[in-house]
Amino acid sequence: MTLALFWRIEPRVTKSAQANRYEDICEGRTDSTDYCIQPGVYEHFLAAFGDESPIHVDDHFARSRGFDRRVMHGAILNGFISHFVGMVFPGRDSLLLAVDLRYAKPCYLGDVIHLETVVTQKMDSRRVVAFDITMTNTTQNHMAARGRIQVMVKSQS
Amino acid sequence: MNQSEVIAKLQGIFDTVFLEPVQLAPTTSAGDVPEWDSLTHISLMLAVEKSFGIRFRVGEVEQTKNVGEFADLIVKRQNER
Numbered sequence: 001m002t003l004a005l006f007w008r009i010e011p012r013v014t015k016s017a018q019a020n021r022y023e024d025i026c027e028g029r030t031d032s033t034d035y036c037i038q039p040g041v042y043e044h045f046l047a048a049f050g051d052e053s054p055i056h057v058d059d060h061f062a063r064s065r066g067f068d069r070r071v072m073h074g075a076i077l078n079g080f081i082s083h084f085v086g087m088v089f090p091g092r093d094s095l096l097l098a099v100d101l102r103y104a105k106p107c108y109l110g111d112v113i114h115l116e117t118v119v120t121q122k123m124d125s126r127r128v129v130a131f132d133i134t135m136t137n138t139t140q141n142h143m144a145a146r147g148r149i150q151v152m153v154k155s156q157s
Numbered sequence: 158m159n160q161s162e163v164i165a166k167l168q169g170i171f172d173t174v175f176l177e178p179v180q181l182a183p184t185t186s187a188g189d190v191p192e193w194d195s196l197t198h199i200s201l202m203l204a205v206e207k208s209f210g211i212r213f214r215v216g217e218v219e220q221t222k223n224v225g226e227f228a229d230l231i232v233k234r235q236n237e238r
Contacts, residue, residue, distance in 0.1 A: 123199070
């Protein structure tokens with residue numbers, strides 16, 4: 001029982017998350033923001049998940065496989081999506097249900113990613129919003145990833 | 158559209174949403190399809206609403222017992238447009 005207390009995670013109160021209501025979201029709406037793959041993001045990802053495959057940590061190895069230098073983990077882009085949904089749009093009442101993301105071209109440390117979403121569909125009976133998502137690498141000037149996500153927007157009852 | 162035509166169209170949607178093939182019949186229910194969980198259900202409903210151009214009301218899909226009743230509900234919503 002002591003162990004359970006030891007592992008308890010204290011809730012964090014977030015004051016900066018946006019709060020868009022399901023009723024106020026309309027199909028066709030577009031939103032966007034920019035993210036940078038900063039060293040801290042990369043290093044925390046490595047520390048958290050331990051994927052130290054040489055293609056992600058060794059510039060020489062990555063070059064031998066045809067890349068410019070070490071390739072950033074594709075799942076870092078998923079982290080940006082998580083931030084976007086929870087903090088930007090729709091914001092604090094959102095729960096990410098599904099992500100279908102296709103990685104198009106590699107991203108490197110320091111690249112800036114322009115994330116843009118379009119609301120393609122709403123399902124009122126479940127308060128679910130479907131988005132198309134594009135992630136453009138504005139540093140490399142190419143499409144980094146594109147896909148679709150589903151988000152449930154729950155308001156306080 | 159009648160029930161048979163709706164089920165034929167649903168077959169194509171199920172083929173896209175589910176990884177494992179599902180052979181639809183009027184008596185098919187969610188319990189017959191292991192992959193048919195709550196999250197897959199949402200993907201399925203999004204695809205159905207988009208494909209048929211309809212919107213379900215809260216709780217009505219959950220009241221249908223099988224694909225036949227679900228198809229009847231789709232016909233009903235289509236006729237209301």
